[in-house]
Amino acid sequence: MASTAVAATQRTQTVHPQRWSYLLLLSLLALALGCSGLPSPLYPIYQEQWDMSPLTVTVVFAVYAIGALGSALTVGPISDAVGRKPVLITALVSILTGLVLFLIATSAWQLILARFLHGMAIGAITVVAGAALLDVRPHDGARNGMASGVALNVGITITVLGAAAAAQWTTHPLRVPFAVVGVVVLAMLAAVIALAEPHTGRTGGRVRIQRPSIPxxxxxxxxxxxxxxxxSWSVLGVFLSLYPALTQQATGHTSIIFVGIVVAVMAAASAASQWLSGRIDPRKAAITGDLGMIVSLLCAIWALRSGSTAFVIIDSIVLGAAFGLAFGGSLRHLNDVAPPEARGRVMSAYYLLGYLAMGIPTVIAGALSSRFGTAAVFPWFAVAVALACLVAALLGALGGRTRPVTESPVNL
Structure with missing residues (x-):
């Protein structure tokens, strides 16, 4: 009985001199994904005012994934060696630089450069802040994974709604959202500067960048x-880039706030499902989410063809809930098994796969949309991802946790 109480206390205590460090790290994750989704409700304005094609929009989105891939390949080992704090400070400065570029942008190449900087920075924050959460609360990996997933989606919800509202009701829709987020980033930068280094086990030696591997x-x-x-992230990529304009075409709603609502309800439903499923076995949650995404992706085709606003909103909520189960379950499971000495590189490898899945299908869908039209391409994309979700669910149901005797690393 006493050992159970001690274990429960360990799971809830923060192993860090600053008790607010845990909330700060979660806030950084929310900020990171908020910046990721910030331009989403504004893409229709860029397309209209700058005459940007669907391919250009997806390129702007995809270079974000390319930058994030670079971070996923490098920042894990770097933060394991030199600490989490220097990487987080550098990432926040890069976000500020990208926001300034958005503020002064007059052409697509500036947006591409800004998104590349944001991709590098946001990729660094998701990997390093995720590892730092395990440094701060090493006894509660599954709960850290759940809290991380919720924070990521809360960040998207708040930022996308705020950006849509600013775009709808201000005279400078392509400037005000970035200025407001810039002020928030400055505040977060000050907090991180005041943060005591979470990774006390850093080696301090020479950083050796190797190809991603896991124990x-x-x-x-x-x-x-x-x-x-x-x-789950292949769905996220297309839904944050092409889907906003597609819902406008299907429903006839031209307001930017409508686009913000569609993206925000999806992200909010994802956050809620991850929070509510925190006590469900991570593997079962992920399998359920994969099956749910199959249903909701196929229903999205029907909702768009019907042109019904209610159906589009309802399907976005269902899809968000399924996404939350699939992504949240996988993240909780990994947090629960990642060994302390390899947290950085395990998270790097994990998000490397995510950003690959986000970037490649998005560019392919954008290229095809430029030639055949987004409305014609989307059903094929939805079916392809639904089949991938089916494979994921089958592998999850048939697979089981195994622990080979050898401990040599597996290269990706």
Missing amino acids: QEIASDFWFSGIGIMT
């Missing part, structure tokens, strides 16, 4: 989680 003993667990983020 052999968690190989099967990692690949189960990796498939979960790949299927």
